[in-house]
Amino acid sequence: MFKALLVSQVDGAHTAELVQLKDSDLSGEGVLVQVDYSGLNYKDALAVTGQGKIVRKFPLVPGVDFSGTVLQSSSPDYCEGDAVVSTGWEAGVSHFGGYAQRAWVPADWLVKLPVGLTLQQAMALGTAGVTAMLSILELEEGHVLPSSGPVVVTGASGGVGSIAVALLSALGYHVAAVTGRQENHDYLRKLGATEVVPREDMAALARPLESQKWAGAIDCVGGSALSRILAETAEGGVVTCCGLAASPQLSTTLMPFILRGLRLVGIESVRQPKQRRLHVWKRLAETMPLSLLDSLTETIALESLTECSRKLLSGGVTGRVLVDLRS
Ligand SMILES: NC(=O)c1ccc[n+]([C@@H]2O[C@H](COP(=O)([O-])OP(=O)(O)OC[C@H]3O[C@@H](n4cnc5c(N)ncnc54)[C@H](OP(=O)(O)O)[C@@H]3O)[C@@H](O)[C@H]2O)c1
Known part of the structure; x- marks a missing residue:
């Protein structure tokens, strides 16, 4: 069993609740990742609170981004133990995303953790x-x-x-x-x-x-x-x-x-071809001053996500919110 935030529509009303899922609740194709970190983007805040029509399939685990470690892979590109990052695609929209301690994703959505960044910094x-x-x-x-x-x-x-x-x-x-x-x-x-x-x-x-x-x-x-x-x-x-x-x-x-x-x-960040994504991550790792990245990042637990999403949509968050899923 693992922890997840699940959004649902019950009688037309939006709900977001912390639940325990089992492996069989996930899709089971591609690469299984143990998620260590996710982030909170504007789009995620809309999905968590139900304020925007972001989620296309209920019930769903939101979270468009995550970083973590490969547990299982049917792709020759990834092996157990690889550190990986996923941003965009259908995660958190029509496919279970990063607000869970495990995620199955198509291998094409992933990149290996860029050299010079930790899993935490990649999600910041x-x-x-x-x-x-x-x-x-x-x-x-x-x-x-x-x-x-x-x-x-x-x-x-x-x-x-x-x-x-x-x-x-x-x-x-x-x-x-x-x-x-x-x-x-x-x-x-x-x-x-x-x-x-x-x-x-x-x-x-x-x-x-x-x-x-x-x-x-x-x-x-x-x-x-x-x-x-x-x-x-x-x-x-x-x-x-x-x-x-x-x-x-x-x-x-x-x-x-x-x-x-x-x-x-x-600018469209969701469906960038792999070569462009690799280039973007390389430039980010080379350019971003990591001490500044730390100073602009606030870390929260999954339990605080709904409250923090409301705060972000009301203009009350400064910088980035990192979601720590390790416990
Ligand atoms: N195209 C893509 O692929 C892509 C990817 C990521 C994000 N986005 C979009 O880019 C935007 C920013 O995303 P984000 O994650 O940075 O969101 P964010 O953290 O919520 O930042 C948005 C910022 O916009 C300013 N703002 C908020 N309401 C405003 C208003 N009514 N009038 C003028 N400025 C306002 C605020 O900055 P100040 O308080 O400093 O003014 C706020 O901090 C969102 O619309 C998001 O959907 C698009």
Whole structure:
């Protein structure tokens, strides 16, 4: 028997409860992993609380990420004892995910633990780290380099935002961190933000083109902040968008695209090909300052997950939440 968080729909009402499962409750195909750690992403918080239509099959163990040790494998790519990491795919959506001490997953969803990271550090990064690094790769591939000028990050005290600020700073970028939380200004400067921009400054309606402030942007929130960033990004700039913490709406014109040659790039972390995932993890292991990763991570037990999910959705979590499943 092993511990798990199970979400169900009972008479149309969402429930999330800690249960004991047995091996036969899992799918039994691919690779069986003893899960040591998972993480709490925005999407996980929606799945745990039932606030968003994330889970497609009930009952289900949520948790889009996990790290742990292979117990059994039908794949020649993994042997018993291998340390592995899984982010995204169908885990925690339509397939039992990381909020259980055991998980069966298709071998293709896994990567071996990147050299230089522990299982704990890999999950402190998790989908948030993968998303932040995918965004940075788009900036680099679009020739937005540290010498190009400031890069702005929105939702900066969240999981993706905090890691993006720390990574960009470690790579030598001038980072402008946008936050709605006055009390997090010092935190963001410690992560490496060169300047901190209050969220209200990004909320005012933008003209189609404003003065050119940013060489690039990593946007986690959408809505009016993204509209303003598009109007304020310099010629040849790259703006990535991964999230909609503020709004799924975007109001813009064609002006930034046809007069400044701007590129708006959508980031999708869930179904990246294996080669890209391996590259992303290698760059994360090489770039992320591990002392900063520790300082932006709070560790919780599975028992606190529901409460912490509500807190995250109400904007009360700073940085990353690591879920320790070892006991
Ligand atoms: N595309 C993908 O593959 C992918 C992967 C990961 C995440 N995401 C998405 O990216 C977003 C961020 O994810 P996360 O895990 O970093 O979430 P998170 O930890 O909850 O961070 C979101 C941050 O956004 C800011 N925020 C919250 N509500 C806001 C509002 N109403 N207006 C403006 N800013 C607001 C807050 O930062 P401040 O307090 O500092 O302002 C908050 O900390 C989510 O929408 C998530 O679904 C997408």
